[in-house]
Amino acid sequence: MNLKIKEYKNSIDEVTKSKIISLLREENSDSILAKLSSDNIDSFIEILVRSNKLNLFTCELNNEVIGYATFANKPSFLVSEFYEIKYKIFLNLLINFHFLTILNLLISIVRVDIILLNKTNKQLLESNFNLNLLAIKKKYQSKGIGKLFLEEILKKIKAQNLILYITCETYDDRALDFYIKKCNFEKIGIKLRFFKNLHVLSKKIN
Ligand SMILES: CC(C)(COP(=O)(O)OP(=O)(O)OC[C@H]1O[C@@H](n2cnc3c(N)ncnc32)[C@H](O)[C@@H]1OP(=O)(O)O)[C@@H](O)C(=O)NCCC(=O)NCCS
Numbered sequence: 001m002n003l004k005i006k007e008y009k010n011s012i013d014e015v016t017k018s019k020i021i022s023l024l025r026e027e028n029s030d031s032i033l034a035k036l037s038s039d040n041i042d043s044f045i046e047i048l049v050r051s052n053k054l055n056l057f058t059c060e061l062n063n064e065v066i067g068y069a070t071f072a073n074k075p076s077f078l079v080s081e082f083y084e085i086k087y088k089i090f091l092n093l094l095i096n097f098h099f100l101t102i103l104n105l106l107i108s109i110v111r112v113d114i115i116l117l118n119k120t121n122k123q124l125l126e127s128n129f130n131l132n133l134l135a136i137k138k139k140y141q142s143k144g145i146g147k148l149f150l151e152e153i154l155k156k157i158k159a160q161n162l163i164l165y166i167t168c169e170t171y172d173d174r175a176l177d178f179y180i181k182k183c184n185f186e187k188i189g190i191k192l193r194f195f196k197n198l199h200v201l202s203k204k205i206n
Helices: 014-027 038-050 083-095 099-109 119-126 145-160 173-182
Strands: 003-008 054-061 064-072 129-136 165-170 186-191 198-204
Touching (some): 003 145, 014 038, 014 054, 014 129, 038 054, 119 165, 173 198
Antiparallel strands (some): 003 054, 054 064, 064 129, 165 198
C-alpha cells in the first residue's frame, strides 16, 4: 500500500485543511471541535501547525488525505495554546446552544473531570503526550491502516522526544477495541463528561 505519513509544521495548504475538517465532522462528530464552525476549526488547525507543543499528522493514500491525528505534548497545552481563540470558541458554542459542550469544556479546564483517576494515572496523563484526535476515512477503515498510521507516528514521536507513555481518550466502544486489542493500549480510568464518560487509555512506548 502506498501510504504516506506527513507531519505539518508551521504551515498547511487550504486543500489539506478542508479535507481534515471534513474527516473531523464525519468521523469525530462526538468531539468538542466538531461542534464548532468551520471558521473556528480553521483557526484551531492554524494554531495546531504553528505550535511547537502540538502536532498534526496526516495519512495519505495515492495523494488523497484519508486520515489525520493530532497530539499535544501535554494535555494542558490543549487549553493554553488555544487561549487566543477562547472567546471565539465559547461564543460559537453559546450561539449554537451547545450548553453541554461548554460544561464539558469547563470541567476539563478546571480539571474536575480527572477526579476519579488515581494519583499515579493522573500524573501519567498530565505529563505525557496525548493523542487528541484520530480518524481514518470510513471507506478505508478496518483494513489495518489506523494501526499502521499510529505505529508510524509513534516511531516519529519516539525519535524526537524522551517520553515514556502516550495517552488518549475515547467515548466509543469500537475505538476502545481498536486501542486495546489492536494497538496494545491499557485502560487506566475514566474522565467525567456529561452525559457519557470518556475511557482514558495509556501505552508505554519507551
Ligand atoms: C478508530 C479508527 C481510527 C481505526 O482505524 P482503522 O483503519 O479502522 O483501524 P484498523 O483497521 O487498524 O483496526 C480496525 C479495528 O478498529 C476498530 N474500528 C473499526 N472501525 C471503527 C470505527 N468506525 N470506529 C471505531 N473503531 C473502529 C475495530 O476494532 C476494528 O477491528 P475489526 O476490523 O476487526 O472490526 C477508525 O476506525 C476511525 O476513524 N473511527 C472513527 C473515529 C474514531 O473513533 N476515532 C478514535 C477516537 S478519537
